[in-house]
Amino acid sequence: MVSNIIDYGMHGEGVAIIDGKVFLVSGALVGESVDISLLEDKGNYAIAKINNIISLSTHRVQPKCKYFGQCGGCQLQMMDYEEQLKFKTLLIKKTIRKILNLDINVADTVACDKQYNYRNKASFSYSDGKFGYYKEKSKNVLDIDYCPIQSDTINNIYSFIKQHLIPSSLNDIKHIIIRAIGIQTLVCIVASKYIDLSYLYKLLSENFYNIGLYLNINTRKDSVVLSGTLKHIGGLKEITVNNFGLTYTIDISAFQQTNNDVQNKLYSSVLEFIPDNATVVNGFSGNGLLSAIIAKRAKYVYGIEINKSAHFSAEKLKFDNNIRNLSNILGDFYKKFDTLRDKFDTIVLDPTKKGCGKQVMQAIDGTENIIYISCNPIALCKDLRVILDNYIIEEIIPFDMFPNTENVETLVKLKRRIKWF
Numbered sequence: 084m085v086s087n088i089i090d091y092g093m094h095g096e097g098v099a100i101i102d103g104k105v106f107l108v109s110g111a112l113v114g115e116s117v118d119i120s121l122l123e124d125k126g127n128y129a130i131a132k133i134n135n136i137i138s139l140s141t142h143r144v145q146p147k148c149k150y151f152g153q154c155g156g157c158q159l160q161m162m163d164y165e166e167q168l169k170f171k172t173l174l175i176k177k178t179i180r181k182i183l184n185l186d187i188n189v190a191d192t193v194a195c196d197k198q199y200n201y202r203n204k205a206s207f208s209y210s211d212g213k214f215g216y217y218k219e220k221s222k223n224v225l226d227i228d229y230c231p232i233q234s235d236t237i238n239n240i241y242s243f244i245k246q247h248l249i250p251s252s253l254n255d256i257k258h259i260i261i262r263a264i265g266i267q268t269l270v271c272i273v274a275s276k277y278i279d280l281s282y283l284y285k286l287l288s289e290n291f292y293n294i295g296l297y298l299n300i301n302t303r304k305d306s307v308v309l310s311g312t313l314k315h316i317g318g319l320k321e322i323t324v325n326n327f328g329l330t331y332t333i334d335i336s337a338f339q340q341t342n343n344d345v346q347n348k349l350y351s352s353v354l355e356f357i358p359d360n361a362t363v364v365n366g367f368s369g370n371g372l373l374s375a376i377i378a379k380r381a382k383y384v385y386g387i388e389i390n391k392s393a394h395f396s397a398e399k400l401k402f403d404n405n406i407r408n409l410s411n412i413l414g415d416f417y418k419k420f421d422t423l424r425d426k427f428d429t430i431v432l433d434p435t436k437k438g439c440g441k442q443v444m445q446a447i448d449g450t451e452n453i454i455y456i457s458c459n460p461i462a463l464c465k466d467l468r469v470i471l472d473n474y475i476i477e478e479i480i481p482f483d484m485f486p487n488t489e490n491v492e493t494l495v496k497l498k499r500r501i502k503w504f
């Protein structure tokens with residue numbers, strides 16, 4: 084079937100309409116004419132594959148990665164960067180229209196300075212004799228020796244570890260996690276039982292500067308990567324960073340944005356949205372960097388974080404930088420938030436992929452200013468739907484935290500409506 088691609092789907096697939104039915108065509112670009120064949124009829128829509136591209140979009144580029152199309156990591160490497168940014172802005176606009184029934188201005192997606200080599204953390208899996216990433220829509224590992232969205236440091240260390248791991252230990256290994264920021268690197272080997280890694284630390288420290296090695300013994304059978312005992316084998320214990328005039332440490336396990344450039348752009352925008360003299364609750368505050376940045380402008384900040392290790396990093400950040408107008412609170416946001424009633428006027432939320440949920444949104448309803456950072460547009464819109472009657476959306480800015488992938492980070496600024504009666 085020959086058809087014209089007229090739009091993009093939620094995951095960056097090309098959309099064609101044939102006899103009134105939507106066909107999602109992975110890898111096809113808007114404006115292209117493609118010969119496709121049906122892969123799966125899902126009832127109200129269908130999935131198709133490209134047999135042949137009849138006319139090419141001017142936005143089509145050669146993907147840099149030899150695994151593109153098989154690997155589940157990137158979806159958009161065939162689009163030039165201008166088209167990727169346009170796709171992400173439209174994705175947010177369409178999601179808002181669909182879930183909130185609003186036609187609203189969405190700012191242009193803020194670009195990342197680098198489209199490749201931008202990630203500071205990789206998690207490679209091991210299964211069936213292969214190291215790599217999961218294949219597209221599968222839990223089978225694709226054998227990978229290089230990932231172009233990771234930094235060169237991560238790729239070099241990954242390749243070195245693969246070459247030097249003792250074959251007899253391989254059956255117990257589940258993942259290799261590498262976090263590299265600036266010139267410092269932490270590596271964690273996740274294994275199902277104790278394995279001696281002293282030889283690996285010796286080799287790593289002889290070949291790379293500023294490196295530390297951990298072993299995580301994770302006996303879980305589910306997909307959680309890091310869990311259970313974390314044992315420091317040698318070298319660096321954490322990464323020390325100077326950013327926004329603050330010195331802080333990042334460990335191997337706590338959440339940390341994976342793109343330093345876009346993280347800084349996002350946090351600068353959050354800071355601009357903080358009213359002068361505000362008292363702020365920063366929910367889901369992670370290692371405390373954002374709370375500490377907000378404390379530069381706000382009168383007082385309360386950060387609430389459930390992860391113990393992230394909370395202790397946040398406390399260290401606070402004390403190392405002598406921040407006096409910040410309290411880091413350890414615990415569940417909903418429960419701890421209740422203890423702060425009437426003490427604040429502004430909330431900054433940065434929840435996990437599943438969003439805040441109805442209970443949290445109902446609890447924060449009524450706060451003067453809400454600033455919401457989200458990595459999941461659907462969860463974001465479902466959360467906003469809970470409070471929207473009482474708020475005006477003042478700004479929506481997508482940030483390209485994850486170039487070449489379908490993912491996008493969104494910043495929303497809301498102001499409580501004035502009710503006249």
Ligand SMILES: C[S@@+](CC[C@H](N)C(=O)[O-])C[C@H]1O[C@@H](n2cnc3c(N)ncnc32)[C@H](O)[C@@H]1O
Pocket residue numbers: 338339340366367368369370371372373387388389390393414415416417433434435436
């Ligand atoms: C997307 S991260 C944001 C962290 C931080 N703002 C940053 O940029 O580093 C979400 C954080 O929410 C925390 N979290 C998850 N559920 C939580 C809950 N119920 N209450 C408080 N924090 C929670 C996670 O541990 C994680 O650190």
